[in-house]
Amino acid sequence: MAKKIQSIRGMHDVLPEQTPLWQYLEQTVRDTLARYGYQEIRMPIVEVSELFSRAVGEVTDIVEKEMYAFTDRNGDRLTLRPEGTAGCVRAGIQHGLFFNQQQRLWYTGPMFRHERPQKGRYRQFQQIGVEAFGIASADIDAELITMTANLWQELGLKNVHLELNTLGDNQSRAIYRKALIDYFSQYNEQLDSDAKNRLHSNPLRILDSKNPKMREIVANAPDLYDYIDAESKAHFTELCHRLDTLGIAYSINSRLVRGLDYYSRTVFEWITTDLGAQGTVCAGGRYDGLVEQLGGRATSGIGFAMGVERLVSLLEDQADSVALNRLDAYLIMAGEEAQLAGMQLVEQLRQALPQLRILANCGGGSFKAQIKRADKSGATFALILGSNEVRDKTITIKSLRQKVAQESIAQDKVESFLSSTI
RNA sequence: GUGGGUGUAGCUCAGCUGGUAGAGCUCCGGAUUGUGAUUCCGGCGGUCGUGGGUUCAAGCCCCAUCAUCCACCCCA
Incomplete structure (x- = not known):
């Protein structure tokens, strides 16, 4: 045998057993987005590398060590997209979608990050991303968050909770950043290696440190909320008020700092404890400076992304998974005559009943084998066509799921029989 | 990038202090010339992840490598 070729590390096939659940999830999300008036946009998977270094941030983990970047035949530096917002903003600017307009957009597709794989x-x-442009007020923040809450309800997801924070506008964030660097620099000797690395790249991350020795230093660090501008505070208060009014529960987590540079003001995460270490199922925030930063006219924006694999994994764990993609019938054909007659019959049925899901036996096999296949297919009924039936122009219908006697009916009655049961 | 666990049939796994491989399920056929979750019988199926090394002899010991799982880091 020739050498086997395997899929690339961390890149997996979604097998037929799994796809019904994926389709169910995707369809539910699609429907929900449509009900809120969001429109789909489709972007390329490959973009110039500069797009991500400018949007996501030069010193983020994503850009520094996780990008699938390569040089194409023209010598251009290209990257397999590590996230969707940058490409969406690029497309919006390129096609003039943001000029004095509001846009509610969504997209889905694969993203690529060269990390060490683990659960989730x-x-x-796969991500499903949602972005809203041209709306600066907190009502859109509330709408997006409410929409996700409704989606979890629609999907029957339990054990997800919402965490909220505000980072202030870009200016106050810059001032706070400097204050943090000044503060931590005093303790240079006591900082662990992680903290030293982050000191000038992303000092906000030091606040997250799990090292107990660092905690004492962190405890007395400047407080983010002392640096936040009045407008951002008002924005955040307004958002919380709206969520309260809508009955959406949340907790405020002042340590919640997103890993991408473009966020400002509102950030949020939906988190579950049912998935091991990678518990964030949906996350996002406001990025009011991004459009301008990428060469468009200043436009506010806010968005989030859902991790499809994580949601699928939650759905399969959470008991009430649905019976999906069920077959209505399996056609058994015994003998040469029956095979020819059966193929004609089944095509007639498919034309007459577009909803009908019927699988016709192929590849022969004994009668017994065909019955076994019919059972294993999960079909509700077996339709049996043998020499007797061909001769009498009948078909035998056997229920595979209920203990009722099989019956033989005229072939021209099958259509009405099936249409009344599916 | 760092650390730990695991790689034996399509799937789930046995395999003793080293003596060149086994079960269950699946699939196909038969017992039952046209009736499926039961029973019985038979059959298909493996360069033991890959490459080296030690040994008279390696699935087992040693080294390397790849994949996978989990965690750290980080993130959806």
Whole structure:
């Protein structure tokens, strides 16, 4: 045998057993987005590398060590997209979607990050992203969050909770950043290696440190909320008020700092404890400076992304998974005559009943084998066509799921029989 | 990038202090010339992840490598 070729590390096939659940999830999300008036946009998977270094931030982990970047035949530096917002903003600017307009957009597709795979984290993974442009007020923040809450309800997801924070506008964030660097620099000797690395790249991350020795230093660090501008505070208060009014529960987590540079003001995460270490199922925030930063006219924006693999994994764990993609009938054909007659009959049925899901036996096999296949297919009924039936122009219908006697009916009655049961 | 666990049939796994491989399920056929979750019988199926090394002899010991799982880091 020739050498086997395997899929690339961290990039997995979604097998037929799994796809019904994926389709169910995707369809539910699609429907929900449509009900809120969001429109789909489709972007390329490959973009110039500069787009991500400018949007996501030069010193983020994503850009520094996780990008699938390569040089194409023209010598251009290209990257397999590590996230969707940058490409969406690029497309919006390129096609003039943001000029004095509001846009509510969504997209889905694979993203790529060269990380060490683990539960809920893969090198190629699927995201569903949602972005709203041109609306600066907190009502859109509330709408997006409410929409996700409704989606969890629609999907029957339990054990997800919402965490909220505000980072202030870009200016106050810059001032706070400097204050943090000044503060931590005093303790340079006591900082662990992680903290030293982050000191000038992303000092906000030091606040997150799990090292107990660092905690004492962190405890007395400047407080983010002392640096936040009045407008951002008002924005955040307004958002919380709206969520309260809508009955959406949340907790405020002042340590919640997103890993991408473009966020400002509102950030949020939906988190579950049912998935191991990678518990964030949906996360996002406001990025009011991004459009301008990428060369468009200043436009506010806010968005989030859901991790499809993580949601699928929650759905399969959470008991009430649905019976999906069920077959209505399996056609058994015994003998040469029956095979020819059966193929004609089944095509007639498919034309007459577009909803009908019927699988016709192929590849022969004994009668017994065909019955076994019919059972295994999960079909509700077996339709049996043998020489007797061909001769009498009948078909035998056997229920595979209920203990009722099989019956033989005229072939021209099958259509009405099936249409009344599916 | 760092650490730990695991790689034996399509799937789930046995395999003793080293003596060149086994079960269950699946699939195909038969017992039952046209009736499926039961029973019985038979059959298909493996360069033991890959490459080296030690040994008279390696699935087992040693080294390397790849994949996978989990965690750290980080993130959806």
